[in-house]
Amino acid sequence: MIIIGGGPVGAEMASAFNSLGVGIDLVDKCGRILNKEDPELVDILSSRMKEAGIRLHTGCKPLAIKREGDGIALDIEDGTNSVTLRAEEVLAATGRRPNIEGLGLENAGVEYTPRGITTDRRLRTSAPNIYACGDVVGPFLFSHMAEYQAIVAVRNAFLPFQKKVDYENAAWCTFTDPELARAGLTEEEARDKYGDRVRVYRRAYGETDRGKTDASDVGMSKFICHRGRLVGAHILGAHAGELIHEAQVAKSLGIPFHRLYEVIHVYPTFSDIVKHPAKLCYIDRLKDNPFLKILRRFL
Ligand SMILES: Cc1cc2nc3c(=O)[nH]c(=O)nc-3n(C[C@H](O)[C@H](O)[C@H](O)COP(=O)(O)OP(=O)(O)OC[C@H]3O[C@@H](n4cnc5c(N)ncnc54)[C@H](O)[C@@H]3O)c2cc1C
Numbered sequence: 001m002i003i004i005g006g007g008p009v010g011a012e013m014a015s016a017f018n019s020l021g022v023g024i025d026l027v028d029k030c031g032r033i034l035n036k037e038d039p040e041l042v043d044i045l046s047s048r049m050k051e052a053g054i055r056l057h058t059g060c061k062p063l064a065i066k067r068e069g070d071g072i073a074l075d076i077e078d079g080t081n082s083v084t085l086r087a088e089e090v091l092a093a094t095g096r097r098p099n100i101e102g103l104g105l106e107n108a109g110v111e112y113t114p115r116g117i118t119t120d121r122r123l124r125t126s127a128p129n130i131y132a133c134g135d136v137v138g139p140f141l142f143s144h145m146a147e148y149q150a151i152v153a154v155r156n157a158f159l160p161f162q163k164k165v166d167y168e169n170a171a172w173c174t175f176t177d178p179e180l181a182r183a184g185l186t187e188e189e190a191r192d193k194y195g196d197r198v199r200v201y202r203r204a205y206g207e208t209d210r211g212k213t214d215a216s217d218v219g220m221s222k223f224i225c226h227r228g229r230l231v232g233a234h235i236l237g238a239h240a241g242e243l244i245h246e247a248q249v250a251k252s253l254g255i256p257f258h259r260l261y262e263v264i265h266v267y268p269t270f271s272d273i274v275k276h277p278a279k280l281c282y283i284d285r286l287k288d289n290p291f292l293k294i295l296r297r298f299l
Pocket residue numbers: 009099103133134135136140141142143144145146175
């Protein structure tokens with residue numbers, strides 16, 4: 001199968017079909033798949049996918065597609081060379097768009113753009129008694145974000161106390177093999193926003209005892225802190241979609257990252273992927289403590 005588009009859907013489908021024994025050619029015009037995710041972790045994932053047999057054609061533009069007997073041929077070029085990929089099936093995963101044409105929204109006074117229905121932060125549309133939520137509103141096209149918005153929209157439609165949506169703590173997971181989970185900013189985004197005052201803490205799965213005993217040694221966690229608080233958390237590896245929630249709780253509730261080190265974690269579990277970086281943050285905090293700095297010099 002040829003998959004066009006290396007976003008979350010294309011990458012997930014590539015992993016899933018590859019696991020079922022389907023040969024996969026994944027084509028993306030960008031230099032790497034999942035180009036909105038943390039490049040350091042995406043590079044590890046890309047290597048893993050290649051080892052698993054997925055042929056990644058990044059930086060390649062599809063030029064022409066045609067039927068060839070029972071199959072399909074797709075011409076792609078990487079700027080200098082062009083090649084023809086052949087497969088039984090093609091899956092286009094180049095993005096989704098709202099399905100709002102022909103609904104007559106303008107008759108109801110509901111404003112929209114090609115990106116979807118326009119709402120305010122209370123999810124009220126330009127028609128005061130019509131609310132909207134989910135993919136058709138965006139900006140995060142996930143089931144859990146649709147659920148979050150639905151609760152806000154219904155609450156605002158029926159209750160006097162109005163709630164605004166807050167996307168500061170959006171989180172998601174791309175279910176590739178292994179999974180890539182994320183909450184908040186990438187390192188690059190954090191550096192753009194906070195400058196060099198951000199600190200990054202990492203832990204490789206291969207360094208954890210559970211990673212070794214389970215032979216789940218592919219992947220890494222990466223936590224980005226500003227003034228001791230998490231502004232970004234990224235986990236690539238086994239159970240990443242579950243493990244991200246410890247960071248997500250700390251980030252959403254404003255709990256300083258180092259405090260997770262004070263929490264007793266069960267050994268040997270993958271939770272070390274969060275606990276160890278929290279310990280590194282704890283050590284940094286000790287090193288930054290002015291009283292301890294003086295004491296160290298004195299001693
Ligand atoms: C391949 C794929 C994998 C995904 N994996 C994940 C994942 O792992 N985790 C995650 O969080 N999200 C995932 N998503 C995204 C997730 O599916 C969407 O974010 C979620 O379904 C949005 O819910 P929704 O109710 O807004 O829209 P939808 O689920 O699209 O529901 C809209 C419904 O409205 C109906 N409809 C449309 N027009 C009309 C009409 N005129 N009249 C009546 N009914 C109409 C449609 O038939 C549909 O049933 C995935 C998406 C895709 C495509």
